Amino acid sequence: MTANGCGVVKAQETDFVYQAVYRYLTQLIDEAGSSSAVRLPSLRQLADRLNVSISTVQYAYALLEKENRVYSIAKSGYYAQALPTIEMPGSGNDLLETVYVNARRPGMCVLSADDPATLQPLDSPLLMLERELLRQYPRQPQLLLQPCGDLELRTVLAARYTSSTTNCWHADDVYVGADLRGVLEILISVLELRGATVVVESPCDWIILRLLETAGVRVIELPLLEGGVIDPQRLESLLKSEPVRLILLSSILSMPHGSLLSQANRQTVAHLLGCHGTWVLENDCYSELDEAVGTDRLRDWLDPDRLLIFSTFEKFIGAEAPFGYVLSHHWRSELQRHFLLRAFRLSPIRQKAIARLLAGGRLDQHLSVLRRMLRERRTPLIQLLRERLGDVLQIVEPQGGATIWARSLRPVDMGNVFHRLLKQQIIIAPGELFSLQGLHAHHLRLSPLFNGDHDLVSVAGLLGEALRLAPSD
Template identity: 55%
Template sequence: MNLRGERQADFAYQAVYRYMINLINEVSLETPVKLPSLRQLSTRMNVSISTIQYAYSLLEKEGRVYSVAKSGYFAWPVAANPPAMADADLLERLYAAARRPTMVVLSGDEPALLGSLDGALLALERQLVRRYPHHLQPSQPCGVWELRAALAARYTSSPSHCWQADEVYIGADLQGVLEILIDALGLKGTVVVAESPCDYLVLRLLQSAGVRVIELPWHADGSFDLAAFEHLLKHEPVQLVLLSSVVSMPAGNALTVPERLQVAHLLDRHGCWLLENDTFGELSFASSQTALRNLVNPQRLIVFSSFEKVLGPEAPFGYLLAQQMGSELQRQFLLRSFRLSSIRQRAIARLYESGRLDQHLQTLCQRLQEQAQAMNHRLEGRLQGRVSYRMPIAGASFWLQSVAPVDMRQVFQRMLAQQVVIAPGELFSLSGLHHQHMRLSHTFSGHPNLDIALDALAQALLQAQTG
């Protein structure tokens, strides 16, 4: 099958998606079935790997397929019961369960579920595909200039904290970009201090790269432990500190202005680099505070983020900004050879330049706040006395702590038996922290089983008590 041609090449993922649906329906689904790899499908259908990635992303969101690290993609046995996978890694068990079509998935933090810009992106692509024929689109391994320039302008805040397009790097997804960054920085064997709880994708990537991660937990009241932070910088060979730009997720903590200034001062005094996670930087319900990156030395700063949380699954690209290591980052991106849709990148750039993204963010944050309030009422009614929490100030999830001591893995397993997926808190730590916590999405609205799921969670917490 040949899908080339101006219009076909840019919307080929739709044809690939239909092909994969037919392929899944043709095979036996009594057990999980391994599907063709990205490269195999790319060769078979004569389209780019990024096109195949788009199609697989849609299938994953629908729960038709799931991925296993270093093994590839698998189709779910629809008729089978969810496998217990008792001996499997907890994160793999969560991923596997969340991709089953029958599950109520309350484990994620996907703000764009309340409103994506997928339709706007596709409409812009239809306009741009006439202006930029496929055969006139040169390879740009670090991303197209238009999108890099748009991001540089958005992150520029003052003459002393400004960015240029060639200091922005765009990759296929956040994981690929972070893998490149870890290699470029040569982090293997080094010490990194990370706020805790922390995104499990970032933690797992650092761990697999041989990085020694020292976790710095936030206090229960949401304040930052400045004394412990200063002690670590004084007594450990810390090269890099991983902190969020505005709000730390999943706990929803935010540094106060004095804390931000003190953190910036300590980083400068000890010559440490800041790796800033800006994934949720624009998803605060209230007016945004000054991002940490605007207070630190830009020569020892790297920022990473992605478009998916804001724009939706049609914009899976990850990106980073760095004023140093330009030649090494360019070399790494060339070696990785991301094959990204230039038309889609240009469409995203148009969303920035036109102001459409700002309008979308305003609406999305308002809807997220309203949804958080609605979920708060549900939690008060269904889980009163079982959990404690603070109201979210950003994102799409609650960070809940069990009031009574519980075995949260047992809670997780009991909920799987009820076809509900939660995210145990221990996933957000490498050192055994947060065993009494869980992340619970509040974007899961309009489903008749939500109250039933919360009732089941209350019962599971009761049954899993350890004391």
């Protein structure tokens, strides 16, 4: 048996065999990286090579066909789908586009990603549950329209977010959409944020910032202080001097900064917002990755009647669960209408499977393992960066998540650093991506989740060299 075959056999210990074959094939496709079609091994060749059954190989190929990664020709075999010719952004006029496009090129060392679940996806138990549910719920005409999501999933989510008789939620307060972007677009419409003033903590996720910018929202950024706390005096000044329609804050774990709001800071901020009657949109996407399990969330100190919460399953379950969701006690008719008009095509069986993962405790077991694995991946990278780059880079100690926030100790042109590393097939996320107002220009976000044959020490050395050689900003 070949070395690759041994890898597949080893993967069988924890995964379905077809998943190992699927991953092997995706690596072959990525390595091909060609603009012309590349012929792939036949069913029998691959079965012999990996010591698996032909039906297993056939199923893996079928999955790739559904994803348009491969296609078959009768009596000829399977071929990798030719990649479209991409015009690479020239001088980086749109930095975010440059990051996205290059991160998808074969052979790149992607230090910019924020996909925690890729380290330990929950797709195997999710798909297994889905198959069981398909037997229980045979395919039949949908007599009951559920535009806001499957009732079972909404009920489980409502229970998961209920923490007291004051802070309680019901299924009718929960709305599930196809993905986080779609849910946020609905919120922007329902809350009539176009032209309105919204305060966001900064640094802020670039997806959120781009959505607000595209919608014509006036965004005021509230930079986090040293230690990741919110400045109460600055916040109060904004609330008094600006017509703030809404403030967007993290539930507990502020990403990409990676810090936790202290309990005292959460209480102070909540008191200020309550005094001013400010509506709060709580970003709960990362709270499940907080290593201080059991910590109170910001929402526990807020007026629930002036609160909306949004999140997604994708960060901790994986790409098989891309759904986004929002919780709100208000705007029921408007939210229902927008979800109905958006007509999200959501698999009810997939939603039920997610609900069973949550209700049965399987998700909480998974989260405990995922948090540990993320910490084990971050720790050696942080240690290496401090040892080798301590003279040029200051690391913010993350309290969870899959990324590391860092600041250059001198004001360098981080764009120069980015493009120098890009030529060496390394992708970082410059700090300017996390602001609309030019903040964090000397910061960068790094990820310890990169795959491939890249040596960690060598990558750190190239990063340090790029920072030391970059011109001052």
